Amino acid sequence: xxxxxxxxxRRPVGTVTRGTTNPNRLRRMDRWIxxxxxxxxxxxxxxxxxxxxxxxGAAPWTAVELLRRLRAAEPRTEVVGVEIEPxxxxxxxxxxxxxxxxxxxxxxxxxxxxxxxxRPLLIRAANVLRQYDESEVAAVWTRLRARLAxxxxxxxGTCDEIGRRHVWIALGKEGPRTVTxxxxxxxxxxxxxxxxxxxxxxxxxxVPGEPxxxxxxxxxxAWAAAAPYASLGARQRWIRAVGSLAADWPLAGPAAGGxxxxxxxxxxxxxxxxxxxxxxxxxAFRGT
Numbered sequence: 581x582x583x584x585x586x587x588x589x590r591r592p593v594g595t596v597t598r599g600t601t602n603p604n605r606l607r608r609m610d611r612w613i614x615x616x617x618x619x620x621x622x623x624x625x626x627x628x629x630x631x632x633x634x635x636x637g638a639a640p641w642t643a644v645e646l647l648r649r650l651r652a653a654e655p656r657t658e659v660v661g662v663e664i665e666p667x668x669x670x671x672x673x674x675x676x677x678x679x680x681x682x683x684x685x686x687x688x689x690x691x692x693x694x695x696x697x698x699r700p701l702l703i704r705a706a707n708v709l710r711q712y713d714e715s716e717v718a719a720v721w722t723r724l725r726a727r728l729a730x731x732x733x734x735x736x737g738t739c740d741e742i743g744r745r746h747v748w749i750a751l752g753k754e755g756p757r758t759v760t761x762x763x764x765x766x767x768x769x770x771x772x773x774x775x776x777x778x779x780x781x782x783x784x785x786x787v788p789g790e791p792x793x794x795x796x797x798x799x800x801x802a803w804a805a806a807a808p809y810a811s812l813g814a815r816q817r818w819i820r821a822v823g824s825l826a827a828d829w830p831l832a833g834p835a836a837g838g839x840x841x842x843x844x845x846x847x848x849x850x851x852x853x854x855x856x857x858x859x860x861x862x863x864a865f866r867g868t
Contacts, residue, residue, distance in 0.1 A: 621702075635708035
């Protein structure tokens with residue numbers, strides 16, 4: 581089946597990425613998105629609350645799963661999968677259903693049919709910008725944020741192949757807000773294991789003198805100090821370690837996807853300003 585024509589008359593913005601994907605790979609990210617952005621979806625005055633799965637990859641699993649998870653929060657949600665590789669769009673078309681469509685496009689975010697002209701309340705770009713140069717990230721963030729609805733959310737994140745370890749940055753129209761670290765606790769040796777999944781804006785900054793390096797160093801120390809709680813399980817050790825971090829690091833509260841209920845899920849969310857890179861490009865990463 582041939583891919584339908586692009587909703588945009590222009591060439592899609594971006595480059596083809598590897599397209600690696602697996603079922604349930606983004607479950608931790610989706611769970612957090614549904615908790616944080618679910619109330620925004622429910623408050624939407626539009627008849628449809630539009631979410632975009634940008635760069636869903638060689639198979640459409642992540643878009644299918646995002647629809648299920650967001651519709652549990654708001655049944656009016658519709659998901660649009662956007663891919664820059666036409667063959668991937670063609671392969672996804674048989675999976676279309678009510679509320680789920682696939683289009684050829686890139687960072688310009690074309691929206692089809694009834695969603696055309698609307699601004700999405702969510703754009704999720706998982707494992708996409710990691711394959712670009714760090715110097716390109718700020719400009720892509722600016723382009724994607726401009727496509728958001730006023731209370732929309734952009735998620736730029738990275739995870740491993742089976743979804744055990746995730747790190748993502750949440751951005752609003754105004755710029756970056758938070759960084760979330762999420763893991764399957766039973767597979768964790770130490771928190772700094774998550775460093776290999778830092779998004780592109782941070783992964784090259786995990787060096788002495790940079791805030792993200794200091795955060796992961798302190799997290800490892802808190803994890804080591806919480807070792808006596810391991811007898812109660814990895815979750816209790818994680819909660820104790822994260823609680824210790826709160827004395828020195830600005831952890832996000834429940835409204836921003838943080839708080840003790842999220843810690844119990846193997847997550848911790850930190851205010852972006854505390855982890856933003858130290859460089860001449862810092863203002864670009866702050867959205868200014």
